[in-house]
Amino acid sequence: MNSLPFAGALRPAALAGALLLALTxxxxxxxxxxxxxxxxxYHRSYNAWxxxxxxxxxxxxxGQLKVAWIxxxxxxxxxxxxxxxxxxxxxxxxSAENNVWAVDAATGRTLWHYAAKLNPLSxxxxxxxxxxxxxxxxxxxxxxxxxxxxxxLDQKTGKELWSTxxxxxxxxxxxxxxxxxxxxxxxxxxxxxxxxxxxxGKIYAVDADTGKPAWTFDILKDDPASWPGDSxxxxxxxxxxxxxxxxxxxxxxxxxxxxxxxxxxxxxKGDNKHTASLLALDPKSGTLKWARQEIPHDSWDFDSAYEAxxxxxxxxxxxxxxxxxGGFVFVMDKDDGQLENVWQFAQHVNWVKGIDPKSGRxxxxxxxxxxxxxxxxxxxxxxxxxxxxxxxxxxxxxxxHGMEVCNEVVAGRDDPANLxxxxxxxxxxxxxxxxxxxxxxxxxxxxxxxxxxxxxxxSIRYDMxxxxxxxxxxxxxxxxxxxxxxxxxxDADTGKELWRFNAGSGLRGGPVSYAxxxxxxxxxxxxxxxxxxxxxxxxxxxxxxLPGGAALIxxxxx
Amino acid sequence: xxxxxxxxxxxxxxxxxxxxxWLLLGLAFxxxxxxxxxxxxxxxxxxxxxxxxxxxxxxxxxxxPARIEAGRKRFNKTCAGYCHGFEGKGGRAPDFxxxxxxxxxxxxxxxxxxxxxxxxxxxxxxxxSVEQIWELVxxxxxxxxxxxx
Numbered sequence: 001m002n003s004l005p006f007a008g009a010l011r012p013a014a015l016a017g018a019l020l021l022a023l024t025x026x027x028x029x030x031x032x033x034x035x036x037x038x039x040x041x042y043h044r045s046y047n048a049w050x051x052x053x054x055x056x057x058x059x060x061x062x063g064q065l066k067v068a069w070i071x072x073x074x075x076x077x078x079x080x081x082x083x084x085x086x087x088x089x090x091x092x093x094x095s096a097e098n099n100v101w102a103v104d105a106a107t108g109r110t111l112w113h114y115a116a117k118l119n120p121l122s123x124x125x126x127x128x129x130x131x132x133x134x135x136x137x138x139x140x141x142x143x144x145x146x147x148x149x150x151x152x153l154d155q156k157t158g159k160e161l162w163s164t165x166x167x168x169x170x171x172x173x174x175x176x177x178x179x180x181x182x183x184x185x186x187x188x189x190x191x192x193x194x195x196x197x198x199x200x201g202k203i204y205a206v207d208a209d210t211g212k213p214a215w216t217f218d219i220l221k222d223d224p225a226s227w228p229g230d231s232x233x234x235x236x237x238x239x240x241x242x243x244x245x246x247x248x249x250x251x252x253x254x255x256x257x258x259x260x261x262x263x264x265x266x267x268x269k270g271d272n273k274h275t276a277s278l279l280a281l282d283p284k285s286g287t288l289k290w291a292r293q294e295i296p297h298d299s300w301d302f303d304s305a306y307e308a309x310x311x312x313x314x315x316x317x318x319x320x321x322x323x324x325x326g327g328f329v330f331v332m333d334k335d336d337g338q339l340e341n342v343w344q345f346a347q348h349v350n351w352v353k354g355i356d357p358k359s360g361r362x363x364x365x366x367x368x369x370x371x372x373x374x375x376x377x378x379x380x381x382x383x384x385x386x387x388x389x390x391x392x393x394x395x396x397x398x399x400x401h402g403m404e405v406c407n408e409v410v411a412g413r414d415d416p417a418n419l420x421x422x423x424x425x426x427x428x429x430x431x432x433x434x435x436x437x438x439x440x441x442x443x444x445x446x447x448x449x450x451x452x453x454x455x456x457x458x459s460i461r462y463d464m465x466x467x468x469x470x471x472x473x474x475x476x477x478x479x480x481x482x483x484x485x486x487x488x489x490x491d492a493d494t495g496k497e498l499w500r501f502n503a504g505s506g507l508r509g510g511p512v513s514y515a516x517x518x519x520x521x522x523x524x525x526x527x528x529x530x531x532x533x534x535x536x537x538x539x540x541x542x543x544x545x546l547p548g549g550a551a552l553i554x555x556x557x558x
Numbered sequence: 559x560x561x562x563x564x565x566x567x568x569x570x571x572x573x574x575x576x577x578x579x580w581l582l583l584g585l586a587f588x589x590x591x592x593x594x595x596x597x598x599x600x601x602x603x604x605x606x607x608x609x610x611x612x613x614x615x616x617x618x619x620x621x622x623p624a625r626i627e628a629g630r631k632r633f634n635k636t637c638a639g640y641c642h643g644f645e646g647k648g649g650r651a652p653d654f655x656x657x658x659x660x661x662x663x664x665x666x667x668x669x670x671x672x673x674x675x676x677x678x679x680x681x682x683x684x685x686x687s688v689e690q691i692w693e694l695v696x697x698x699x700x701x702x703x704x705x706x707x
Contacts, residue, residue, distance in 0.1 A: 076676050126640070128678040408644075418636060421684030431634040433644035534641045534677065538648030548676025 069108030079529025083510025144177025191239025195257025215286030236260030264428025325382025505549025629697030656706025
């Protein structure tokens with residue numbers, strides 16, 4: 001679907017790519033191994049592994065990695081949060097304010113640049129400036145914009161082919177697409193920001209070739225038992241991260257956010273479906289196949305928006321492994337969402353005694369109460385931020401960052417007068433303060449775990465929680481980086497640090513690997529951005545002194 | 559201007575507030591703000607119209623304990639939760655304690671219009687009334703007089 005023949009200047013790169021098969025792992029079949037030289041979609045493959053089958057760079061030589069090129073988009077606002085896409089020797093990514101770049105993946109030379117003409121309202125939104133990527137396929141580069149549109153560009157020239165306005169910025173609190181819309185055949189779909197805002201979250205879909213709207217899915221269930229009074233109209237639930245599409249079964253998997261107001265739950269007594277849920281949708285009709293609500297009546301900002309990792313169990317059955325911000329991983333049947341297991345990922349969890357691994361029932365949850373100060377672990381950023389984990393089929397391990405930071409919250413009703421601008425958040429608080437976990441210092445981790453049971457093989461502790469997504473490769477390596485700009489290469493089996501590079505500004509995007517011109521590359525987006533470091537600064541005063549930046553750095557062996 | 563709302567905000571000051579004992583002194587709001595309508599049409603219009611009619615810092619008593627307390631409460635409910643940290647500590651902005659580089663009008667304008675650098679602060683001119691913004695400024699000035707940590 002994604003490998004299109006290139007003409008003209010791009011053809012040599014494509015031919016070189018064809019010679020690279022020797023760099024890859026023994027031709028393994030199936031999902032996770034397809035298109036080994038490319039990074040064709042957000043998580044590389046629809047099973048969300050973030051695993052590159054390339055192995056020219058391995059444990060023995062990773063120490064010799066050197067910078068091959070650096071691409072600088074020029075605008076550092078909120079850094080680079082994208083995961084680049086690489087197809088046939090061309091790398092595509094998006095930088096601040098919806099600037100899309102096509103770059104020669106071997107040299108870093110700009111092939112084309114597209115700057116979206118954004119509605120000035122996009123300057124007034126809370127979730128400003130940053131995007132997490134683009135999607136490439138069907139001869140097009142697809143962008144979700146900061147003013148609520150899907151846009152298609154010509155893959156070879158960057159010229160705009162169509163643009164479709166999907167949200168109403170004024171009435172939906174600036175609902176915009178910070179995540180790249182994803183392809184499901186000829187359907188392009190995606191959700192918006194707004195989980196913490198007084199809107200009713202929706203997932204939008206258009207015809208990928210024409211931009212014509214196909215369907216809109218209302219995330220919040222039309223059910224007064226779930227949403228009493230008028231609470232549904234402002235219940236949040238937006239699906240703000242990219243979904244995935246399994247072409248074998250024709251199923252979209254996409255997670256939804258917390259319910260709003262976040263901590264003030266008195267006006268929405270009910271289970272608040274389908275917030276904090278993983279949804280399985282039919283891309284043709286936009287109808288729900290099934291939903292697994294992980295946190296009924298969420299009152300802690302515990303989204304289920306993260307990646308739906310798909311791995312095989314010992315019987316060869318594929319399971320979805322899904323981290324919720326509340327600190328638990330839900331393991332479920334990929335075809336009906338039936339629970340197989342729930343295991344605790346976060347070290348410090350106090351909002352619930354546990355979650356029944358069979359029924360999913362919350363055991364003795366502790367809810368926020370109006371006017372009362374309570375400490376909740378994890379904090380509102382979650383047991384991990386949205387920075388994705390990676391799964392390596394060679395080790396059978398899932399590598400994911402975690403953060404151990406709590407918050408003290410006094411729940412309170414939002415002042416309606418303060419909810420007028422499109423930037424307003426509906427946190428439902430009187431006060432909030434990030435605090436260390438009880439009897440511990442705030443910290444971050446990189447865990448290597450069995451994704452089905454949570455059994456930990458190794459773990460690295462960091463003073464400050466890294467916010468980079470993780471990459472793993474068939475070379476037996478794990479790559480990530482921290483908020484201070486250190487990029488790490490670890491041994492995937494042991495966690496031993498094998499390589500490190502100081503980029504000078506922190507990591508918030510998705511490192512990728514691909515082959516171009518006969519070499520394997522590791523490309524790392526750098527430049528600290530997003531609101532998460534700002535929230536975390538309450539626990540880490542040193543964050544305010546960390547520099548911003550924006551540089552895409554490519555490494556290869558000399 | 560919604561004096562009732564201001565009165566209500568001042569009257570529900572929390573225990574342990576730094577200015578609690580001074581509170582009653584501050585209930586007489588005397589400055590002129592009637593010329594400025596509270597924003598009704600969302601941020602787009604509000605961000606501009608507030609600027610046009612806002613009273614200058616000189617017309618507002620930024621030392622008024624009730625105004626500081628109202629600002630403290632609103633700050634912790636909104637600004638702190640969004641980005642700036644509890645009592646102005648933490649967040650990507652420098653701590654507000656001990657700050658001497660935030661003249662009142664500059665602080666008012668920044669809250670109203672927002673700013674963009676390596677990070678983004680959206681405009682909040684549509685979220686708050688003029689008085690509410692001055693309350694926030696009064697609280698920032700109060701924090702600026704506290705020793706930096």
